[in-house]
Amino acid sequence: MEKQKQTSHRWALALFTIGVFMAGLDNGIISTALTTINDSFNVSPSWGAWSITLYTLGIAISVPIIGKLSDRYGRRRLFIVEIALFGVGSLLVALSPTFAFLLTARFIQAIGGGGIFIIGSSYILSTLPKEKQGKALGMLGGMHGLAAVIGPNMGAVILSLTGSWHWMFLINIPIALFLIIFGFKKIEESNPGTAKPLDIKGTLLLALGILGFMYGITQLNSTAFLTSLMQPNVLPFLAGAIIIFIILIVHERRVEQLGGDPILAYSLMRQRKFQTTLLLGLLSGGFLAGIIFIPAFVQQALHVPVEHAGYWLTPLAIASGIGAGLGGMLTDKHGATRTVILSGIMGIIGFALFPLIVEGFFTFLIASILSGIGLGILLGAPLNVLVGESAKEGEQGSALGTLSLIRQIGLTLFPTIYAGFMTGAFTKVEPAIKESTGETIEAVNGNYGDLIESISQFEDPLVQTNMLEAATEIIRSGFSQMFITAMILSILVMLTGIYLYKKQK
Template sequence: MNSVQKKHSSNWAITLFTIGVFMAALDNGIISAALTTINDSFGVSASWGSWGITLYTLGLAVSVPIIGKLSDRFGRKRLFLIEVALFGIGSLLVALSSSFPMFLLSRLFQAFGGGGIFIIGSSHVLTTLPKEKQGKALGLLGAMNGMAAVLGPNVGSFLLDLTGNWHWLFLINIPIAAVLIILGIPFITETKASSTKRLDFVGTIILSLAILSLMYGITNLDAGNFLGSFADPMVYGFVLGGVILFILLVLYEKNLEARSGDPILAYSLLSSKVFQWTLLIGFFSGGLLAAVIFIPSFVEQFLGVSAEKSGYWMTPLALASGVGAGLGGVLVDKKGPVFTTIISGVISLVGFALFPLWVTERWEFVIASMIAGVGFGFLLGAPLNVLVSESVDNSNKGSALGTLSLIRQIGLTLSPTLYAGFIAAGASNIGNEIKSGLAAAGISGSGPAFSDISGMSTSQLYEAVEQIPDPTIKEIIMNAIHDSIGKGFGNLYLTAAIISALVIVSILILSIYRKKSLQKEPVKIPLA
């Protein structure tokens, strides 16, 4: 195959991986828009219905590191085709589900298919492309991954309005999966690490149980009482169990590697300082992505956008994150992953800090959200993946990328509970703010009109305020509600700005270890 044919084949492969990444990442956002409709169709409560998302998240968390390792061992093209097929079959089973238990099992099956597509695509890029072209390709994959996750609810709402049937949200995946398989067979080149060692079944089982236990404990956290909920056995029991299993995994993998086995998660990889700090930044990136989840609530409750249109205000941020991911990839190729991550942290810090410090109008929100989107978009694809790939050999690239994705998923799962606690704290203070405002105006706030405020949602509060005939009281109460909600969201996005600062600190520390590791590499002297 000549250079022109190789370039053509490579472009086709990256295009197919990009479409696959977009399809898989879009799915969890799509279902959130139709969750109420799905719950009603099966006659289940909202708490039970949320398991449609929870099980998908757990399935992703378990499958990502395992699929990454399997793709290294058995071939990235083969695993990509298998993953796409599983995702397509899972989507069909979800759409055809005649009962809620079947729906949940189908979602779990679908997650096993969707979990590894981004990892396999990234690993393929890092294995087949020259270093100076990897950033751009990884940036493209990251852009699709981030944009799909953010745009998912909007796409779901659009399809639901268009078809009136939630089944089409999943049926639409089937022709896409079929096309990816048909075109993937001739256009994707097979790559894999040479290994004849036995697969680490024991390590795989321990890793799966550890992830399930930890992630399940995290999903049981109470947003209204974040710290207090750690005293719940359903939280600390599973989190502690997960931690213990991870410790056992590390000890087992260390012993297996010492015996020249092929661990599912190499101990030498976990002991690398560069890899450890990259994982920490990956965890922080999950926290930044989680802050985006609350954008619709912010524009609805703080900026007064209607609930039906609040999701569309994610669009500027989604587009900006896609641009940021692309620019981040180009910048990695030109300036390197460390410099790119520093720039990412600085831009994210500015963008998220503008929310509590500046945003009061909708046009200000658009500017702040686009700045934040560009900032965290830089982290979505290229820099962290390149940092990870530098510290491992070809046989562990998929495993390392899968571990990074798992840590990001943990950050993405844990952070919303913390953020929701800030919002709940702001809302709980509305009653006190109203009483203080009324007292300052010489008006008693103990009458029946103000007695049930604590039990009302924000939308119910605004509706109740509209019924108040006195314009002075109405203005005082509206200002109190707005200020309390603003403080809650302000603390949320201030925390996101602090996380951005921690990204900068972490990458600076990582750069020190990276320089030391590069200096330790032996110099190859050409023989005469």
């Protein structure tokens, strides 16, 4: 009986892991083909970006709600529903006759993909013994981190092999069918939760609040961050979302006092440990965003051709997976808070090395491995275990969904800040080139490809070299600002971990 139970757990973990990896790859994959997709539908880059923005909004809305539904109705059932939605959404994206149709399909994809990680994590917290949870959560988190790093490179490979962006989504179909079939056969259904009525009003308030807040964040201008906060497409949405969240908290408190089943447990939100874990979730989003910009650093600061960049980034992806597994083992052995502290230390060292020593492959390898391990540790087990320690039985999915939402907010907000550093650096490129060489280039508008093309217009190789050196120095300064910011976030991760460790003693 015990052996049969272990086999069932292994199958469940394998299926959850594949599902997390499939869903995590998608946004990275599409970023590679964004220009191709925009051209095929004849839409502008600003409109085309909505294929990513809507996916982000869909994930943000779905994760806390799916987490709650998995607590109520069973994790196998919700896992299969999520995979089916993701598969249908992928098929609809590939077959999209218009751009509006594609956007709708991307939203369906996001609703399906957003909850897979939450369902898998809550399954682990509710079924595995505490001493084995770390390793299992580390494996799931490792897939999450690996997908974020591997996605853009895999997208480039698929596009070069097939010549069509449609295959980026069609490859999801057989994987989804496999997961659905074996999910029915191999995953045991968890016991349904409370029979109390679903908190419909709270669910709608939560969805509206998330939609308003995330939309406002996605409309921020990276070149004028503070000024853009006051714009009519930002401030009203952020302010409205905050008001809705206040109404939601009051409503959830009342539902809980009356013995109902709130979509977000008010008693959980009041816990200092859970609040601190959510702060770590926000910081981890900024941590991950810093890693996502490393491919651009490889191409623009180190001048590695696009076709070779994947080789440079492979160690980072592997280090992220190793970090997730290591984080799981350390969480089981030494506890979640010590593991969080270690991830912060690794991030501090790794991100500090990029502006200080990285000039070639060997120094890049050291910095990327350290930061990748730090990311893997943080995205894997420790935060999920901290949430599991805070949540009551039957609340794990909802609590994990809230953590994932906060991380998604960080992953949406910090790239805007980082992009501001890059854009600000590009505004200084033209004056720097003129001062260094006496030559004037065409406006590049923050686009590295346009910069290289403008420099290539000059016939003298020496002039080209001097221009590229001047431009690279300025571009590196933008990346340095980003890496320093990511290092500060890592310091905050470490200090927050120390705070939690001291509170436990």
